[in-house]
Amino acid sequence: MMSGIPDKAPERENGPVSKRFSKTIYGLLSVTLFIVVSEFIVYSYVSVFIIGSLFVGVPLLSAALFAYGFGAVTGNAACGVLTDRFGPYKVLIAAVGAQLILLVGLVAFGQHGTLTVLIAFLWGNVSYMYLVPIQHRLLGLAGDRSKLVLAINSSTTFAGIAIGAFLGGIIVEVSGITSLATASILIGLIGIGLGVAFMRDAAPFEATTAGRLR
Numbered sequence: 001m002m003s004g005i006p007d008k009a010p011e012r013e014n015g016p017v018s019k020r021f022s023k024t025i026y027g028l029l030s031v032t033l034f035i036v037v038s039e040f041i042v043y044s045y046v047s048v049f050i051i052g053s054l055f056v057g058v059p060l061l062s063a064a065l066f067a068y069g070f071g072a073v074t075g076n077a078a079c080g081v082l083t084d085r086f087g088p089y090k091v092l093i094a095a096v097g098a099q100l101i102l103l104v105g106l107v108a109f110g111q112h113g114t115l116t117v118l119i120a121f122l123w124g125n126v127s128y129m130y131l132v133p134i135q136h137r138l139l140g141l142a143g144d145r146s147k148l149v150l151a152i153n154s155s156t157t158f159a160g161i162a163i164g165a166f167l168g169g170i171i172v173e174v175s176g177i178t179s180l181a182t183a184s185i186l187i188g189l190i191g192i193g194l195g196v197a198f199m200r201d202a203a204p205f206e207a208t209t210a211g212r213l214r
Helices: 025-045 059-084 088-108 113-126 131-177 177-204 208-213
Strands: 054-056
Touching: 025 054, 025 088, 025 131, 054 059, 059 088, 059 113, 059 131, 088 113, 088 131, 088 177, 131 177
Parallel strands: none
Antiparallel strands: none
16 A cells, blocks of 8 residues: 555655744643653552452452543533633643642542542542643644644653553662652652643633534
8 A cells, every 4th residue: 555655755845844843832841751650650550459349249449440530521511611621721730730639539548438438439530631721722833733733642641651650660679659649749749830831821712622522
């Protein structure tokens, strides 16, 4: 199929790829990266510390993951409304801050039955809330290159998942499970700092973009 395509496609000097992105866009992509790494350092290894049973015949891990998934659905639905009302900056900072607290709670109380399930549900609600505010901000900056920028942001998310899983595995082997929470906090705080730097002026943007992202 590729044989019919010339080795060198003609370059378009005014094409979207030929233009440089602003520092703010790169900053926002780094926010995505650090937030995702912070989460997946813990998420990738929940099966290591969430153990036991919720009820007879109901593994605690299965119940916690179900609660997490259900929370992700409700949180995703609420995120667009919250972004429209409070702006992407406030939603992002609040969601990431809450996620750090919940990730620490999950590591600390991964064997506490109903409490574990409740933490997993709350975590699910905030775990995807970073996405809409960052995309809202990126779309406001990207102009006619919005599709490209969103594609790069998606790639950054997958890179963060891979890096988080890799780092989490090293941490579990070297320092133990409890160190996952420490690493998540440190990396998450970097993400929050970058969010403060690059998302602060996002509030005045039109909220209609967030509505379309829902």
